[in-house]
Amino acid sequence: MNRSTRNQTLMGWLLLLPAMAIFALMIFYPFINSIFISFTNRNLLYAKSAFIGFDNYRKLFSDPNTLFLIWTTVKFVFLATLMPFAIGLIWALLMNQKFKGSEFVRGLTLVNWIIPGIAIGFLWSWIFNGDYGILNALLGKLGLIDKNVIWFGGKQTSMLAVVTARTWQMFPWYMAFIMGGLQGVSNDQCEAARIDGVNNLQMFRHVIIPAIKPVLILILLLGTIGNLQHFDLINVMTGGGPERATSTFATEVYKKAFKEYSVGRAASLGVIWAMMLSLFSIFYLKRIKED
């Protein structure tokens, strides 16, 4: 290696240093520290903590609520990814048609995604409120219910409320990505298919879907990762209740660490959560590499 190349390499490392320092401080150190804390009885109320081996993990795996937590997390992630994805796909196909005002409607749709999650949580809490919510008032006026439905009182209905809010928040995001994919569909291919006599459904199934498949897979992966990390809407709307029906890893880790102060147990749950997340992240990275 000559002097100039060596200097260039050194300069490269120097330029990389700030980013690496930030990564080490903000991500790597907290992650390693979390793993370490998960083997202690660290509690926010006390300065001292002790190493307790695998106790936190033992408690976690012997607690029947852990299995239920995995189930509710999977349920939320599945519904909160597929629902906005499906609506986003339909909406993108509609918005891709050139009609008067389509650009305005497209812009308006994105407003949902721009509003902060906390505000959306409060908005939908009010809509679904059993006593003064607009949904019950509407259903009552239409004669569909004869007494108020306590949406946040039932396990299924509270999950429905949370997923609805998340769908409303996220479908514009899916729409935006899918629209990007649709722009790349070849007009020639579509016209050729038309000449061959395909109908709209066949066109969608055999021409459009294969063309935008890479985008669909990527956004489904990203959506899944995002929902596995999602916290604010659930925390505002249900706090994970009733009966843990809407608890996810995110709400449970928060509850354990900042409500119950049991940081050690929260960290052990966080490690399991990170392992789940990393599975999807590997798929995502692999996909990017392939593309």
Place this chain on the structure above:
Amino acid sequence: MKKSIVVFVVMALVASSLFAAGGAEKTAIQQGMTFSNWSGSEKASVEIFTWMIDTFNQKVGAEDQVVQINWPWGETESQLAIRAQGKEQYDIAQIDIRMLPALAEAGVLADLTEVFGKEFFTSNFSEGSIAVGNFKGTQYGVPWTVAPMALISNPKILKEAGVDFPIVTIADFERACEMVKNNHPANKDSNLSNDIVAYAAMTKESGTAAPDLMVWLWTFGASVYDEQGKCVLDSEKAVQALTWFNSLMQKGYIQQAMARGDARTLFKEGRVAFYDDALMSKGAITNPAFGDISTYAFPQVRPVLKQGDKPQASGWGHLLVIIDRSPKKAQAKAFIEHLISEEVALRYFKENGMLPSKKSVLSNQAVVSDYWSNAWTPVLDGGRLAETAGPLYAAANQVILEELQAMLSGSKTPSQAGSAMASRIDTL
């Protein structure tokens, strides 16, 4: 190349010196005393808290000036505990009485008999108020405003439903709930937006549902823990209390997903006959459209199991504490004395309805002649701190809430819910 490296190193040095300067500035701000509280950041109290602090600061030198530090009520306990472990200066704090056991056990608080002397407490406060700031024989808190929770009823709704008898026993209470549910005109029409909830019992959040349920447990002679500290929510009396509470749900008197904020909103709209709340709720439930508050809000003691039993109540109140490692305990004492002085306490009472706890201020005409405070007088005796108060407060309350919800939804019987509460709390 060398030039580039020099530029890079200089930039790094400048950046690190900027960080250092930031830290130095922070230390300079905190030269006086700190008063950590949540009320001062709430809209209704911003003005009075600023005035309280300003009037004190005008009397003292620069080194004893009080600076406010605000955080939400829900974060007070953890913030105080975490910051007490660091090196930041913390002197005086407002805490909720239920936070006292956890903070005292964590060693955050100073023993105030060493700061104020025993005489200060016995001559200024009632025995009940002193007890609220005492934990395991040590006086950690000066009572600032103390008044147990009451069952607040709406006399207008009760009258419209035909309830013309006093609510003394739980049988009376159930009869009143039944009449509100079945007889009140608003519950008979088809408009769902004006339906009246007979009893807006807490069923959504652990911090309110568990302590409120405890009062019903005590009413039935049950308790959360026995003398050995074992959870006994599976006892016969506890299951009896749970069965009764569950029957309120089955009869449609109470409902799932009720939080304190919802209950207040509904009460303010004239859509709740009974709910539990503290004295400071006056501001949240006052509705000028209904006229004088005495016509639509009456705080009363919780009904008893049978005539002659002692009514049970959940303790509620705010304490003033001094952080143990504060270097300014004498100055902190002066500030606390300022806050509970007649002039400040009366203004706090007039503007925010916070009942003073100092005997001399309690007997002031302005307090004595106030409807809301007077109506509260029968409730004042005998508020108990939630049994779960302590380091496991949130975890134990969460277990109680989850099992309570399971019972109310029909997933578990009262007996199964009680057993699950006991076994889960014992393994926390």
